[in-house]
Amino acid sequence: EAQVTQNPRYLITVTGKKLTVTCSQNMNHEYMSWYRQDPGLGLRQIYYSMNVEVTDKGDVPEGYKVSRKEKRNFPLILESPSPNQTSLYFCASSLWGRAGELFFGEGSRLTVL
Amino acid sequence: DAKTTQPPSMDCAEGRAANLPCNHSTISGNEYVYWYRQIHSQGPQYIIHGLKNNETNEMASLIITEDRKSSTLILPHATLRDTAVYYCIVRVRDTGNQFYFGTGTSLTVIP
Numbered sequence: 001e002a003q004v005t006q007n008p009r010y011l012i013t014v015t016g017k018k019l020t021v022t023c024s025q026n027m028n029h030e031y032m033s034w035y036r037q038d039p040g041l042g043l044r045q046i047y048y049s050m051n052v053e054v055t056d057k058g059d060v061p062e063g064y065k066v067s068r069k070e071k072r073n074f075p076l077i078l079e080s081p082s083p084n085q086t087s088l089y090f091c092a093s094s095l096w097g098r099a100g101e102l103f104f105g106e107g108s109r110l111t112v113l
Numbered sequence: 114d115a116k117t118t119q120p121p122s123m124d125c126a127e128g129r130a131a132n133l134p135c136n137h138s139t140i141s142g143n144e145y146v147y148w149y150r151q152i153h154s155q156g157p158q159y160i161i162h163g164l165k166n167n168e169t170n171e172m173a174s175l176i177i178t179e180d181r182k183s184s185t186l187i188l189p190h191a192t193l194r195d196t197a198v199y200y201c202i203v204r205v206r207d208t209g210n211q212f213y214f215g216t217g218t219s220l221t222v223i224p
Contacts, residue, residue, distance in 0.1 A: 041216070042215050048212075100147045107154060
């Protein structure tokens with residue numbers, strides 16, 4: 001089954017404790033992206049990647065890192081989480097040339113205390 | 114990418130057509146119109162996209178005005194499961210750059 005898988009789905013952590021949210025897709029998609037969603041602000045793009053070893057900042061990259069060492073994986077790293085990073089996070093992927101037809105994961109709800 | 118304007122909320126009676134408008138007056142010639150929806154807090158779901166011709170698939174129809182400055186997503190027979198936030202996005206199709214979702218239209222289908 002074609003899918004984008006995120007882990008963990010739910011996480012409560014404390015300020016400053018490094019964490020990684022993993023994202024994996026099994027569709028051989030070149031394009032991958034991370035979004036965060038907050039009430040009243042809609043979906044905002046954090047980082048995106050157009051292919052292996054190619055990443056770029058979205059609208060709200062501060063406090064986040066990403067890597068794209070393999071085509072299928074695009075982890076989101078919070079080196080020192082803060083309460084303002086409490087949010088619902090989505091990973092998405094698409095084929096190059098069909099970059100508007102995104103497949104989304106189920107989301108990861110992160111709470112930073 | 115051009116910006117879009119959508120009403121924040123709409124209601125529709127179950128079984129009737131839901132017509133969701135989107136304004137994109139600054140759209141340029143190579144930009145497509147995309148529609149997504151998000152049910153509760155699930156990941157957004159791609160619905161349909163088009164350039165200038167009207168498009169239809171198993172989920173919805175997309176009507177784009179001749180001047181391309183606005184479009185309408187039509188759900189022909191709305192069901193309760195169509196209650197969701199609907200996002201209209203305008204972007205160049207083949208570029209892998211940023212993708213702006215905005216805040217969308219919250220559609221409530223009423224029994």
